[in-house]
Amino acid sequence: MQARPQTAAALSLCLKVAMKFQRHNAIRELIGHSLVANQDELRRKLRRRGFAVTQATLSRDIHEMRLSKGPGGYSLPNGHTNGSAIAIEDDAPPSVSEMIESFGLRVQQAMNQVVVATVMGGAQPVAASLDYEEWPEVVGTVAGDDTVLVICPDQRKAAEVESRLRTMLES
Amino acid sequence: MQARPQTAAALSLCLKVAMKFQRHNAIRELIGHSLVANQDELRRKLRRRGFAVTQATLSRDIHEMRLSKGPGGYSLPNGHTNGSAIAIEDDAPPSVSEMIESFGLRVQQAMNQVVVATVMGGAQPVAASLDYEEWPEVVGTVAGDDTVLVICPDQRKAAEVESRLRTMLES
DNA sequence: GTCGCGCTTGCATAAATATACAGCCATCAT
DNA sequence: ATGATGGCTGTATATTTATGCAAGCGCGAC
Numbered sequence: 001m002q003a004r005p006q007t008a009a010a011l012s013l014c015l016k017v018a019m020k021f022q023r024h025n026a027i028r029e030l031i032g033h034s035l036v037a038n039q040d041e042l043r044r045k046l047r048r049r050g051f052a053v054t055q056a057t058l059s060r061d062i063h064e065m066r067l068s069k070g071p072g073g074y075s076l077p078n079g080h081t082n083g084s085a086i087a088i089e090d091d092a093p094p095s096v097s098e099m100i101e102s103f104g105l106r107v108q109q110a111m112n113q114v115v116v117a118t119v120m121g122g123a124q125p126v127a128a129s130l131d132y133e134e135w136p137e138v139v140g141t142v143a144g145d146d147t148v149l150v151i152c153p154d155q156r157k158a159a160e161v162e163s164r165l166r167t168m169l170e171s
Numbered sequence: 172m173q174a175r176p177q178t179a180a181a182l183s184l185c186l187k188v189a190m191k192f193q194r195h196n197a198i199r200e201l202i203g204h205s206l207v208a209n210q211d212e213l214r215r216k217l218r219r220r221g222f223a224v225t226q227a228t229l230s231r232d233i234h235e236m237r238l239s240k241g242p243g244g245y246s247l248p249n250g251h252t253n254g255s256a257i258a259i260e261d262d263a264p265p266s267v268s269e270m271i272e273s274f275g276l277r278v279q280q281a282m283n284q285v286v287v288a289t290v291m292g293g294a295q296p297v298a299a300s301l302d303y304e305e306w307p308e309v310v311g312t313v314a315g316d317d318t319v320l321v322i323c324p325d326q327r328k329a330a331e332v333e334s335r336l337r338t339m340l341e342s
Numbered sequence: 343g344t345c346g347c348g349c350t351t352g353c354a355t356a357a358a359t360a361t362a363c364a365g366c367c368a369t370c371a372t
Numbered sequence: 373a374t375g376a377t378g379g380c381t382g383t384a385t386a387t388t389t390a391t392g393c394a395a396g397c398g399c400g401a402c
Contacts, residue, residue, distance in 0.1 A: 016380050059360055070239025108310045110324045111283045115311030144313040187350050230390055
């Protein structure tokens with residue numbers, strides 16, 4: 001018996017943010033593994049997975065995730081057809097380690113910043129996981145499509161973060 | 172004085188087929204070289220080139236040509252995106268110089284960072300070209316819609332990058 | 343010569359998508 | 373405690389896109 005979809009209106013903001021993050025992951029999974037012809041179809045498929053939102057929310061998601069619509073339905077940025085479903089399956093916010101293992105390519109420190117190169121479309125999940133874990137050495141993150149900029153208070157802390165992230169890359 | 176656009180209704184079928192073929196070529200040209208946000212904008216741009224058709228016809232053209240619509244407007248099949256049509260024709264990835272000439276507006280250094288202001292939608296192609304060329308002075312880039320943040324290892328290298336990009340802007 | 347078929351296109355409208363407005367909640371500054 | 377701010381979302385509607393229907397034309401079969 002499936003879990004009852006919990007509407008977004010019933011949640012606090014903190015849970016809403018987490019819900020949105022999970023929903024985006026579910027969207028990547030759906031779009032990467034099946035044909036999604038329109039927003040209503042996406043809405044129905046998400047509802048089966050426990051995400052009950054309206055077409056308006058999905059329109060905003062699609063815009064924020066920079067998805068495209070073409071002859072094959074919706075697709076990930078730059079035709080990326082294999083989004084990662086790893087975080088989705090855990091039914092929990094993804095850890096930095098998992099995101100780095102899934103999407104990370106290269107880590108490099110520059111002054112008080114750490115630049116994380118990811119696969120296309122992987123920057124957002126990596127940045128979100130860093131935001132979620134709230135490392136004291138991280139002031140904030142900025143994510144593009146395939147690059148995350150991690151801002152640290154000073155160079156020493158940036159070196160710590162770089163070392164930690166590099167260790168995750170190599171595991 | 173521009174040639175008066177000849178409506179499709181006034182043509183014989185033989186000419187109609189030829190017109191359609193030419194119009195498809197014009198659409199590829201427009202989509203490959205400029206941002207086309209919606210079908211009405213495409214209709215107006217085609218009209219300036221002598222092709223007077225309605226939105227309904229363009230919708231069919233788009234479907235038949237298997238075009239996609241994404242954050243950067245319409246694009247050609249296989250993720251051929253705006254701003255990179257030049258590279259497609261050259262059969263080579265776009266150079267930073269070409270992208271800066273096409274989309275760059277202003278360059279400014281800040282510590283170990285260089286901020287590049289671009290036209291709307293131009294940040295992604297500029298960032299992608301920088302990623303592709305792998306300048307040793309560039310640790311990474313993060314692109315918004317009209318701004319690219321270029322991260323350098325230190326201030327001296329950022330000054331070098333700023334100088335180089337500024338020279339490209341001025342050519 | 344007539345008829346049927348296929349193609350292209352416009353008109354009008356259905357369907358799909360984007361967005362203005364407002365509500366709710368958490369956070370922050372005062 | 374209060375007000376401002378920001379994020380998320382739904383509702384209703386504006387905007388954009390897709391399509392049913394029909395017109396016009398060329399071509400081939402009869």
